[in-house]
Amino acid sequence: MAQQIRDVVLRYVELVGSGSTADIVALYADDAVIEDPVGTEPKKGHAEIAAFYDVITGLERSTELTEGTVRAVEGHAAFQFTLTTKFGDQSFVVSPIDVMEFDADGRITHMRAYWGQDDMKVEG
Amino acid sequence: MAQQIRDVVLRYVELVGSGSTADIVALYADDAVIEDPVGTEPKKGHAEIAAFYDVITGLERSTELTEGTVRAVEGHAAFQFTLTTKFGDQSFVVSPIDVMEFDADGRITHMRAYWGQDDMKVEG
Numbered sequence: 001m002a003q004q005i006r007d008v009v010l011r012y013v014e015l016v017g018s019g020s021t022a023d024i025v026a027l028y029a030d031d032a033v034i035e036d037p038v039g040t041e042p043k044k045g046h047a048e049i050a051a052f053y054d055v056i057t058g059l060e061r062s063t064e065l066t067e068g069t070v071r072a073v074e075g076h077a078a079f080q081f082t083l084t085t086k087f088g089d090q091s092f093v094v095s096p097i098d099v100m101e102f103d104a105d106g107r108i109t110h111m112r113a114y115w116g117q118d119d120m121k122v123e124g
Numbered sequence: 125m126a127q128q129i130r131d132v133v134l135r136y137v138e139l140v141g142s143g144s145t146a147d148i149v150a151l152y153a154d155d156a157v158i159e160d161p162v163g164t165e166p167k168k169g170h171a172e173i174a175a176f177y178d179v180i181t182g183l184e185r186s187t188e189l190t191e192g193t194v195r196a197v198e199g200h201a202a203f204q205f206t207l208t209t210k211f212g213d214q215s216f217v218v219s220p221i222d223v224m225e226f227d228a229d230g231r232i233t234h235m236r237a238y239w240g241q242d243d244m245k246v247e248g
Binding site for chain 1: 126161162163190192193195196197198199200201202203204219220221223238239240242243
């Protein structure tokens, strides 16, 4: 089970970096809830979650999992990754810690991303 | 607020490495809940939390915050650190991701630690 969850985490980070909104949303359970960043209004269900990722998937971007951070146990995972998005000559870099819960099928039921404006770096 | 929370995180990691149980427990709100590791039975209130940390503070140990992992926003934090405990010639090393919630006074109200047996390394 921990291995299945670890695989979903790797796939999630890969897709946030280069996948379609539909591919990302397919990792979520139908009634999943996301809160990104933590403290903001949660989004619930595939439609709201898709609208959230549409903002990212419309941008030039890449992701990288932070080595040695994936912690996966039955039903739960936490990890850090870096998301770089490009707007013209500038790159915005943020490295959230994401915390996830999973159902028995390995679909994400809850995701919370820990990062603040102070954690964002602008390069270029 | 985020700075206050960041300071509590640094202090927490320091005390888990070299402080007394009482010092650690003082960082927690009276009715705080901890779940360490995630998926185990939560412990609630200072007495139960003290009993949990007594196991650690009775050991030869050290901690180190993982650079670049502290994510602190109002009321919430996530970070990774390494705890090394020594039993005779052997060292047990684990690097959990901890997720915390805080009250308005900066006291920890909820802590969840993400790590599994698979993440523990034995050295020596």
